[in-house]
Amino acid sequence: MRGAFEDQGGLFSYISLEERVPEGHPLRKIREYVRAVLVDMERTFSRMYAKEGRPSIPPEQLLSALLLKAFYSVRSERQLMEQINYNLLFRWFCGLSPDAPAWDATTFTKNRERLQQGDVFERFMTALLRHPKVEPLLSNEHFSVDGTLIEAWASHKSFKPKDGSGDDDSGENFHGQKRKNDTHASTTDSDSRLYRKAQGREAKLCYMGHALMENRNGLAVGGIVTLANGTAERRAAEKMLKAKAKETGHRITAAEDKAYDTADHVAALRQLGVTPHVAQNDAKTKTGNRRASAIDARTTRHDGYGMSQTRRKMIECIFGWGKQHGTMRKTKHRGLSRVAADFLLNLIAYNLIRIPKLVAA
Numbered sequence: 001m002r003g004a005f006e007d008q009g010g011l012f013s014y015i016s017l018e019e020r021v022p023e024g025h026p027l028r029k030i031r032e033y034v035r036a037v038l039v040d041m042e043r044t045f046s047r048m049y050a051k052e053g054r055p056s057i058p059p060e061q062l063l064s065a066l067l068l069k070a071f072y073s074v075r076s077e078r079q080l081m082e083q084i085n086y087n088l089l090f091r092w093f094c095g096l097s098p099d100a101p102a103w104d105a106t107t108f109t110k111n112r113e114r115l116q117q118g119d120v121f122e123r124f125m126t127a128l129l130r131h132p133k134v135e136p137l138l139s140n141e142h143f144s145v146d147g148t149l150i151e152a153w154a155s156h157k158s159f160k161p162k163d164g165s166g167d168d169d170s171g172e173n174f175h176g177q178k179r180k181n182d183t184h185a186s187t188t189d190s191d192s193r194l195y196r197k198a199q200g201r202e203a204k205l206c207y208m209g210h211a212l213m214e215n216r217n218g219l220a221v222g223g224i225v226t227l228a229n230g231t232a233e234r235r236a237a238e239k240m241l242k243a244k245a246k247e248t249g250h251r252i253t254a255a256e257d258k259a260y261d262t263a264d265h266v267a268a269l270r271q272l273g274v275t276p277h278v279a280q281n282d283a284k285t286k287t288g289n290r291r292a293s294a295i296d297a298r299t300t301r302h303d304g305y306g307m308s309q310t311r312r313k314m315i316e317c318i319f320g321w322g323k324q325h326g327t328m329r330k331t332k333h334r335g336l337s338r339v340a341a342d343f344l345l346n347l348i349a350y351n352l353i354r355i356p357k358l359v360a361a
Helices: 026-040 042-048 059-071 077-086 088-094 106-117 120-129 232-248 263-271 303-324 336-360
Strands: 142-151 159-161 184-186 193-196 203-214 220-227 252-256 274-278
Touching: 026 042, 026 059, 026 088, 026 120, 026 336, 042 059, 042 120, 059 077, 059 088, 059 106, 059 120, 059 336, 077 088, 106 120, 106 336, 120 220, 120 336, 142 232, 142 303, 203 232, 203 303, 203 336, 220 232, 220 336, 232 252, 232 263, 232 274, 252 303, 263 274, 274 303, 303 336
Parallel strands: 142 252, 252 274
Antiparallel strands: 142 203, 159 184, 193 203, 203 220
């Protein structure tokens, strides 16, 4: 017997969102960790908001929605709110009931500064890494550091002279011109810098993101964003490793690639109580001479050096996931602080994807 077709179905539904989500859905385990972290951050959220006034969108829902944006490669917050409006899975993850109205996309714009000033993303990562099930997965001795370029939300046409000259063609024709960060700046995003990844590669307006990874399971334990320049990677590594060495209270190791093989950086790490497991850069120069590495046999003769060089390559998985699935390849934000917050959000999302699998194993 053929069933009757009702175009709109019933008016009321008596099935909860909890019953709609399959038992084995990967977001179930992720949601458990997110909820546990949000409970730990209750006092942080209370200090961010006034005691009186009109109630705002709960920060717990804002953070959950931003994580969904990274998990499912949603391009913009406007598209994210469109998904939350009709996607029951997204509503379940954020804690919205089926009949609750979705908030406006500009809510993220108004609350982003509040979240950044309260160091919410840094506190979220710290609370996640201190979770009773997560902390045993982490190494407190061996770490890796690396950096990646984040393309800025600005075009080459916006990169104009600082003195205001050369505006006749609106920046469209810049062939044959010498353009440097000392004399030029982007009118769209003044914090972005013109930088190229290597010799022979094109120069782009970008930022530089730096990640600190523990070597046991390859989870991100820290990250910052800096202006793109030739020394940013080494200075950022020293800053993150100094804080990590102070936190652990004992000597740690740091695996890094050839770009970090400079005498001043290696000396700075040793002064901080960090054993530099830096890849040796002894390639031939343009003159035919072989470059002298700052790392000698006193470091390379140990078995731990070879292990660190093997494990440090896992940090490329963090950047690869963030650029392929997350929002790390080309930022939609302008300004150093906003890009840094989005970068940390991608690191948190990567950890949340991997932690349930590591705990289950």
